[in-house]
Amino acid sequence: MAQETQSAANCPEPLTVPDGFEWYDLQIAGHHQSVVKNGKRQIGFLKNKSTGRILKPVQEGLLGSSELGFYNTVFVLRRPEKPNDDTPSTADDPILAELAPFIPIFYGTNVVPMGETGHLFMQLEDVTAKFHRPCVTDIKIGAQTHDPTASQEKIAYEKRKCPQAAQIGFRLLGMKVYDASTLRVISKDKAWGKTLQAEQIPSALEGFMVGRNRTYQLRVVESLLQRLHSIAAWFERQRRFHFYSSSLLLVYEGDEDAASSSSSDDQLCDVRMIDFTHVFDANTADTNYTYGLDNLIKQFEALGVKLRKN
Numbered sequence: 064m065a066q067e068t069q070s071a072a073n074c075p076e077p078l079t080v081p082d083g084f085e086w087y088d089l090q091i092a093g094h095h096q097s098v099v100k101n102g103k104r105q106i107g108f109l110k111n112k113s114t115g116r117i118l119k120p121v122q123e124g125l126l127g128s129s130e131l132g133f134y135n136t137v138f139v140l141r142r143p144e145k146p147n148d149d150t151p152s153t154a155d156d157p158i159l160a161e162l163a164p165f166i167p168i169f170y171g172t173n174v175v176p177m178g179e180t181g182h183l184f185m186q187l188e189d190v191t192a193k194f195h196r197p198c199v200t201d202i203k204i205g206a207q208t209h210d211p212t213a214s215q216e217k218i219a220y221e222k223r224k225c226p227q228a229a230q231i232g233f234r235l236l237g238m239k240v241y242d243a244s245t246l247r248v249i250s251k252d253k254a255w256g257k258t259l260q261a262e263q264i265p266s267a268l269e270g271f272m273v274g275r276n277r278t279y280q281l282r283v284v285e286s287l288l289q290r291l292h293s294i295a296a297w298f299e300r301q302r303r304f305h306f307y308s309s310s311l312l313l314v315y316e317g318d319e320d321a322a323s324s325s326s327s328d329d330q331l332c333d334v335r336m337i338d339f340t341h342v343f344d345a346n347t348a349d350t351n352y353t354y355g356l357d358n359l360i361k362q363f364e365a366l367g368v369k370l371r372k373n
């Protein structure tokens with residue numbers, strides 16, 4: 064696909080963030096204000112400083128409307144019986160209700176005054192918010208990343224982007240890890256993720272655990288696995304959707320003291336599905352997604368075995 068990605072120089076200026084908001088600084092991948100594509104500067108994710116919620120820009124056209132449609136299918140926003148509580152309830156359909164805990168809570172849309180007319184955003188729960196030192200990685204799931212409506216040009220572009228992902232079934236889009244041994248944040252970007260070959264995935268996932276003792280690493284891996292298995296079990300049951308180019312966001316607590324002071328694993332890690340711009344109604348199992356998810360689970364299981372040996 065003839066797409067031109069430029070750096071910021073000589074390009075349209077980034078929009079100014081209005082009072083009460085800031086750019087979201089824990090973003091791993093996705094649309095970002097530093098990127099100019101096809102002559103247009105992207106709008107990145109914002110954080111609402113008072114609510115703590117993330118604002119994801121609604122993408123133009125079908126991509127934006129289908130992601131909004133997806134969130135609106137899972138979450139029922141209006142709660143007239145509780146006018147002061149805007150926490151959405153979940154749809155009655157059991158398969159949707161079971162999906163809800165695996166995705167960020169959706170609090171409806173919001174127009175933020177940016178640029179000449181303002182921009183439409185989705186308000187989402189910030190999955191990293193409950194952690195003191197969040198360590199985050201975004202992993203795109205599926206051997207096939209183009210959806211069933213993709214043009215031949217788009218299919219070729221997606222296949223060319225990272226050919227080994229078709230075999231691996233997932234792609235690391237990057238990570239931000241707080242290295243407790245150096246007190247530094249290590250960042251890896253999309254370019255790094257694209258170069259990883261199958262045999263390099265184990266050390267890349269080990270890198271997600273950098274700078275901590277084995278016992279803590281093992282605790283995190285086991286907890287991540289538990290959540291990954293729960294999502295996989297939902298995929299075993301569901302026949303309603305096929306997810307293309309969607310990601311899993313894996314987060315764990317980089318501050319071991321904070322994690323230890325809580326008895327619950329909820330403060331240790333979280334795993335959520337994100338990015339629903341290419342979700343399609345279906346009536347068969349999503350084998351493209353489950354292939355990738357199963358492989359990711361196998362990788363973390365192998366890491367667990369390795370950590371237990373040492």
Ligand SMILES: Nc1ncnc2c1ncn2[C@@H]1O[C@H](COP(=O)(O)OP(=O)(O)OP(=O)(O)O)[C@@H](O)[C@H]1O
Pocket residue numbers: 089090091092093094108117119167187188189190191199201310312337338339340
């Ligand atoms: N609810 C959330 N909580 C915390 N971080 C999030 C959340 N949603 C998205 N992110 C962060 O924002 C990044 C981009 O998200 P997402 O993939 O949804 O964006 P996008 O612009 O649709 O991406 P793409 O360009 O691939 O379509 C993720 O890598 C993650 O770091």
Ligand SMILES: O=P(O)(O)O[C@@H]1[C@H](O)[C@H](O)[C@@H](OP(=O)(O)O)[C@H](OP(=O)(O)O)[C@H]1O
Pocket residue numbers: 066068092093126203224236253308340
């Ligand atoms: O949704 P669309 O319009 O099909 O857009 C693509 C999709 O969102 C991918 O997630 C994205 O990047 P990655 O696969 O690298 O995450 C890709 O960027 P790219 O053009 O920079 O590859 C987009 O073109």
